[in-house]
Amino acid sequence: MTEITSKYADFEGLREQAVALRREGLSLRQIRDRLHIHNNDILGRLVKGEPAPEWTKRPRTKDDLREKARELRSQGMTYDQIQVELGCSKSSISLWVRDLPKPKPRHTDAERHALMNAGLSRLRTTQNEDRLRAKAQAREAVGQLSDRELFLTGVALYWAEGSKDKTYSRRESLQFINSDPNVITLYLHWLDLLGDPRERMRFRVGIHESGNVAEAERFWADLAGVPASTFQRATLKKHNPKTTRRNTAETYRGCLIIYATKSADLYRRVEGTWYGIVLGAAHSAS
Numbered sequence: 001m002t003e004i005t006s007k008y009a010d011f012e013g014l015r016e017q018a019v020a021l022r023r024e025g026l027s028l029r030q031i032r033d034r035l036h037i038h039n040n041d042i043l044g045r046l047v048k049g050e051p052a053p054e055w056t057k058r059p060r061t062k063d064d065l066r067e068k069a070r071e072l073r074s075q076g077m078t079y080d081q082i083q084v085e086l087g088c089s090k091s092s093i094s095l096w097v098r099d100l101p102k103p104k105p106r107h108t109d110a111e112r113h114a115l116m117n118a119g120l121s122r123l124r125t126t127q128n129e130d131r132l133r134a135k136a137q138a139r140e141a142v143g144q145l146s147d148r149e150l151f152l153t154g155v156a157l158y159w160a161e162g163s164k165d166k167t168y169s170r171r172e173s174l175q176f177i178n179s180d181p182n183v184i185t186l187y188l189h190w191l192d193l194l195g196d197p198r199e200r201m202r203f204r205v206g207i208h209e210s211g212n213v214a215e216a217e218r219f220w221a222d223l224a225g226v227p228a229s230t231f232q233r234a235t236l237k238k239h240n241p242k243t244t245r246r247n248t249a250e251t252y253r254g255c256l257i258i259y260a261t262k263s264a265d266l267y268r269r270v271e272g273t274w275y276g277i278v279l280g281a282a283h284s285a286s
Contacts, residue, residue: 011046018046025053066096076103147193152277154190157183159274165267172267174260177206181223184256188224191260198225200261204232207254209239216253224256 014035021031028043037043065088072082079090086093107115145153161183163175174196176187191201203224205216213234221228235257260266 022050073097172264174263202259205234
């Protein structure tokens with residue numbers, strides 16, 4: 001203590017220097033370095049009563065934000081709207097405006113639901129337009145298939161949906177069933193490419209017992225380009241009372257079963273080609 005007292009014996013002289021430096025606009029740190037005063041208590045006493053220069057004062061940004069937030073809240077803005085406007089956190093906004101009355105809702109419940117439904121409708125419309133655009137672009141990118149492309153596509157389609165030969169049940173013949181008209185159309189184009197005439201094909205409808213058999217046979221006959229009278233007797237599926245049917249729309253026409261007679265050689269060609277595709281894909285990947 002004696003050492004500190006002797007160092008600052010000329011207190012009034014030091015104070016005059018400190019005050020002069022303070023009025024010149026120096027900070028406490030700068031005054032400390034100029035006068036070599038490293039005791040904060042003494043330094044504070046030397047400049048006591050002298051205001052700090054403006055440039056050393058911390059900006060009161062949050063005070064300004066607080067006032068702006070209160071003003072916006074008084075105008076009826078929600079926390080979310082104030083946050084977007086000012087860029088500050090909701091917790092700060094809540095602290096600043098919690099004493100202000102909650103603004104009245106701008107819309108009734110019915111109006112809010114209407115606005116929400118309108119927004120969802122616009123969103124779904126945009127999504128549907130994007131979906132259709134992507135599909136159209138992909139469709140146009142395909143262009144016309146070569147005979148080889150159609151052949152390989154048909155082989156893959158048949159192996160996914162057609163009946164296959166088993167070691168325990170030899171069935172080397174082409175038999176195909178599907179409910180998608182586009183799939184059936186592609187399959188028939190493929191059979192045309194293989195040179196299998198319609199006269200060697202047998203057609204039959206597989207449909208739920210409550211379906212319209214005659215209407216289904218007319219539809220599939222028109223698609224295949226053959227008389228409906230040539231169709232074999234339809235296979236009717238019994239209704240299971242424990243299940244709920246979903247295929248009850250007017251467009252339900254069951255499945256079309258296409259059986260190609262005398263097609264053992266074609267079947268062997270298809271099976272051999274399929275395994276060739278598998279090997280070819282493996283070689284491409286490596």
